[in-house]
Amino acid sequence: MASMGSFPAGVDSSVLVRSANRHRPSISILAYRPRKVGGIADGHLAIDLLSRVSLCNGCGGGRRRWKSRGIKAAAAAGSSPGQADDEVEDTLQATIEKSKKVLAIQKDLLQQIAERKKLVSSIKNTLIDPEGSEQPYKESKVTTSSLEDAEKTEDATELGKDLPVNGMSFDASPGKQLKANISENVQSMPWQSSVAPAPEPASSNNFYNESKNTAEVTTSSAKTSTEEDLNRELKDTTIKTAVLPDKPSSKEEEQHEDSKESYPEDGNVEAEDPTNEDEKPPPLAGANVMNVIIVAAECAPWVKTGGLGDVAGSLPKALARRGHRVMVVIPRYGNYAEAQDLGVRKRYKVDGQDFEVNFFHSYIDGVDFVFIDSSVFRHVENNIYGGNRLTTYDLKRCLQVPWHVPCGGVCYGDGNLAFIANDWHTALLPVYLKAYYRDNGLMQYTRSILVIHNIAHQGRGPVDDFSVVDLPPHYIDLFKLYDPVGGEHFNIFAAGLKAADRVVTVSHGYSWELKTSEGGWGLHEIINEHDWKLSGIVNGIDTKEWSPELDLHLQSEGYVNYSIDTLQTGKSQCKAALQKELGLPIREDVPLIGFIGRLDDQKGVDLIAEAVPWMMGQDVQLVMLGTGRPDLEELLRKFEREHHDKVRGWVGFSVKTAHRITAGADILLMPSRFEPCGLNQLYAMRYGTIPVVHAVGGLRDTVEPFNPFEESGVGWTFSRAETGELIHALGNCLLTYRQYKESWEGLQKRGMTRDLSWDRAAQNYEDVLVAAKYQW
Numbered sequence: 001m002a003s004m005g006s007f008p009a010g011v012d013s014s015v016l017v018r019s020a021n022r023h024r025p026s027i028s029i030l031a032y033r034p035r036k037v038g039g040i041a042d043g044h045l046a047i048d049l050l051s052r053v054s055l056c057n058g059c060g061g062g063r064r065r066w067k068s069r070g071i072k073a074a075a076a077a078g079s080s081p082g083q084a085d086d087e088v089e090d091t092l093q094a095t096i097e098k099s100k101k102v103l104a105i106q107k108d109l110l111q112q113i114a115e116r117k118k119l120v121s122s123i124k125n126t127l128i129d130p131e132g133s134e135q136p137y138k139e140s141k142v143t144t145s146s147l148e149d150a151e152k153t154e155d156a157t158e159l160g161k162d163l164p165v166n167g168m169s170f171d172a173s174p175g176k177q178l179k180a181n182i183s184e185n186v187q188s189m190p191w192q193s194s195v196a197p198a199p200e201p202a203s204s205n206n207f208y209n210e211s212k213n214t215a216e217v218t219t220s221s222a223k224t225s226t227e228e229d230l231n232r233e234l235k236d237t238t239i240k241t242a243v244l245p246d247k248p249s250s251k252e253e254e255q256h257e258d259s260k261e262s263y264p265e266d267g268n269v270e271a272e273d274p275t276n277e278d279e280k281p282p283p284l285a286g287a288n289v290m291n292v293i294i295v296a297a298e299c300a301p302w303v304k305t306g307g308l309g310d311v312a313g314s315l316p317k318a319l320a321r322r323g324h325r326v327m328v329v330i331p332r333y334g335n336y337a338e339a340q341d342l343g344v345r346k347r348y349k350v351d352g353q354d355f356e357v358n359f360f361h362s363y364i365d366g367v368d369f370v371f372i373d374s375s376v377f378r379h380v381e382n383n384i385y386g387g388n389r390l391t392t393y394d395l396k397r398c399l400q401v402p403w404h405v406p407c408g409g410v411c412y413g414d415g416n417l418a419f420i421a422n423d424w425h426t427a428l429l430p431v432y433l434k435a436y437y438r439d440n441g442l443m444q445y446t447r448s449i450l451v452i453h454n455i456a457h458q459g460r461g462p463v464d465d466f467s468v469v470d471l472p473p474h475y476i477d478l479f480k481l482y483d484p485v486g487g488e489h490f491n492i493f494a495a496g497l498k499a500a501d502r503v504v505t506v507s508h509g510y511s512w513e514l515k516t517s518e519g520g521w522g523l524h525e526i527i528n529e530h531d532w533k534l535s536g537i538v539n540g541i542d543t544k545e546w547s548p549e550l551d552l553h554l555q556s557e558g559y560v561n562y563s564i565d566t567l568q569t570g571k572s573q574c575k576a577a578l579q580k581e582l583g584l585p586i587r588e589d590v591p592l593i594g595f596i597g598r599l600d601d602q603k604g605v606d607l608i609a610e611a612v613p614w615m616m617g618q619d620v621q622l623v624m625l626g627t628g629r630p631d632l633e634e635l636l637r638k639f640e641r642e643h644h645d646k647v648r649g650w651v652g653f654s655v656k657t658a659h660r661i662t663a664g665a666d667i668l669l670m671p672s673r674f675e676p677c678g679l680n681q682l683y684a685m686r687y688g689t690i691p692v693v694h695a696v697g698g699l700r701d702t703v704e705p706f707n708p709f710e711e712s713g714v715g716w717t718f719s720r721a722e723t724g725e726l727i728h729a730l731g732n733c734l735l736t737y738r739q740y741k742e743s744w745e746g747l748q749k750r751g752m753t754r755d756l757s758w759d760r761a762a763q764n765y766e767d768v769l770v771a772a773k774y775q776w
């Protein structure tokens with residue numbers, strides 16, 4: 001039994017071995033390894049053993065069996081029964097004594113378990129990050145319940161009253177203390193009172209200093225630490241030390257697979273060996289990791305009317321891959337299966353009306369998707385932009401999300417935080433951030449970035465609309481804009497562009513066009529004035545969603561997945577499947593031309609319409625998918641009626657059909673009059689479909705024209721939005737398709753191998769986030 005040396009002193013292993021032969025509980029004792037003293041399972045085992053051993057030792061049956069065996073043994077050795085009886089009694093007594101010792105040792109082990117727990121907790125509390133400051137998100141451990149306590153129904157003008165403020169002191173009794181401190185500091189908004197609030201200034205503009213200040217302050221988590229929590233927090237601490245982003249920890253393990261893997265079920269402390277840190281690579285963003293909240297009106301796959309939905313669904317994942325902690329906030333238009341009710345309820349008065357807002361949450365691919373559930377969003381799923389443009393998306397609530405919505409049990413907080421708003425629908429967010437918070441010394445380190453996906457839609461209205469947005473009177477100047485057509489009016493995009501810390505648009509070409517009177521749609525002067533904060537970043541694509549190898553819509557009804565290696569066979573199979581599905585003649589040799597997009601002026605549908613007579617004179621097939629202006633929808637139906645053997649006009653919004661056209665078509669037409677970026681041409685290239693585009697905005701940036709002498713380029717472009725130019729470019733494209741098969745294949749392969757992923761774009765967004773963070 002030399003190997004049993006790990007038993008605590010005082011344990012006679014021979015007793016244990018003897019007992020092991022007779023009693024199951026003792027066998028378990030032999031298996032008891034001090035190495036695992038930190039685990040819950042072992043703790044339970046010890047308690048279980050304690051009860052079983054005492055039960056066994058006290059049971060008459062056991063005693064009788066031992067007695068009769070002792071008599072038989074004595075008889076066999078030639079002793080008298082009386083002597084044998086005494087010996088048995090003695091042996092029994094000795095065994096009981098030793099069992100008592102075992103019990104004492106087990107108690108001791110339990111004590112050790114408790115001490116290891118304390119140790120875990122104290123390690124967690126003392127570890128600091130390599131920068132020498134505590135991690136920023138420590139400050140954000142303000143749980144919903146603490147905020148719930150802190151507030152009752154609030155008025156729209158009381159925003160900020162339930163906001164933890166940098167530098168304020170409050171501690172573990174969160175709610176009331178928090179409320180008290182905040183009301184001391186934020187008595188009222190400046191336009192309501194001549195007494196300005198007195199926010200605590202941060203000691204420096206260095207983020208980490210700020211973090212340190214706030215981290216000391218916000219120990220107000222109402223969370224009760226269970227043993228599991230302790231172990232998780234230890235892991236959390238090691239992650240933090242490696243400057244990894246905060247990971248949701250407790251409530252949603254099933255969704256947070258990574259986290260689950262990281263936390264050993266039995267809480268084995270040995271598994272938390274700090275040397276394991278080395279195995280985790282640092283985040284790609286390095287020291288630039290931030291908390292990012294992207295706010296949008298739509299987000300694929302839940303709700304999508306166009307390219308904004310795609311961007312809101314995929315940019316966040318790319319930022320998360322770089323190590324940022326990322327949340328997307330969108331309205332909950334429908335019942336989305338993945339999203340769980342967080343149980344956070346807020347009541348607000350807006351315009352005298354009572355509203356309740358709930359928050360739903362889903363954690364997917366490293367991103368917290370938060371859905372705002374409110375009566376105003378219900379029943380508009382199929383017409384999300386059809387309601388009252390001023391009240392449909394209450395952006396004041398979005399600004400409170402970092403404090404109200406605990407993702408993975410931990411709120412984001414306002415340190416090291418940037419909001420990314422998208423288009424005019426969310427352009428009020430930078431304005432509210434300024435008016436309600438920054439002007440009052442709150443959220444001093446939170447930044448806002450506004451992304452222009454399409455400047456043509458601006459949220460215009462009469463100047464009187466200003467009364468609805470609930471802002472201090474002097475803010476009207478941000479909104480007022482003189483327009484040669486409409487005169488002086490109220491313009492939400494204009495205000496957002498002025499108030500945002502940074503502005504991004506979705507291509508370099510478009511960032512240039514925005515500054516011209518033709519491309520700026522009345523906002524060019526403002527954009528020129530704020531040129532210093534404008535960047536152009538070309539969109540990426542979601543290479544999982546849009547990939548011919550993986551595309552789920554190419555796995556039935558004759559469609560097949562294909563790659564660059566199986567391009568010729570796979571693509572022609574998809575083409576045949578598309579022709580079959582649409583009822584067109586199934587012919588491999590005929591060039592199949594596709595169009596997918598909103599039917600409006602922007603997309604140049606009228607140019608296609610004018611080119612249709614010429615096209616019908618060619619041996620081609622044309623498939624158009626779109627919704628929008630009723631007259632253009634009718635045009636699609638008319639083309640199909642008149643050229644039934646060559647044209648299909650699909651009026652409707654069908655993601656599946658969009659994927660199938662992208663795979664089955666040979667050519668994609670995009671004669672857009674303006675195109676900030678354009679995604680369909682990027683999808684087309686990835687599927688070996690050749691784009692023919694008007695060289696404007698993002699189309700010019702992304703479609704390098706074919707050069708037959710150098711065998712370079714990925715498509716055809718034309719420089720003026722005119723039918724003749726479209727016909728000329730398409731004519732050259734058709735000629736190459738028919739007569740220069742090798743060049744055609746070269747075009748396809750160059751497009752397919754381009755890096756179109758979001759990863760590069762995310763890196764550029766990160767530069768903007770960092771620039772915003774350090775700007776004043």
Ligand SMILES: Nc1ncnc2c1ncn2[C@@H]1O[C@H](COP(=O)(O)OP(=O)(O)O[C@H]2O[C@H](CO)[C@@H](O)[C@H](O)[C@H]2O)[C@@H](O)[C@H]1O
Nearest residue numbers: 306307308453597626652653654655658675676677678679
């Ligand atoms: N009927 C239909 N059925 C199914 N799917 C359909 C469809 N109509 C369009 N789509 C899909 O919607 C998306 C449209 O994206 P785009 O970028 O081409 O245009 P959009 O003008 O909406 O976006 C704006 O924002 C994006 C994102 O920044 C910019 O790229 C763009 O230039 C700018 O105008 C694509 O995913 C497309 O497949």
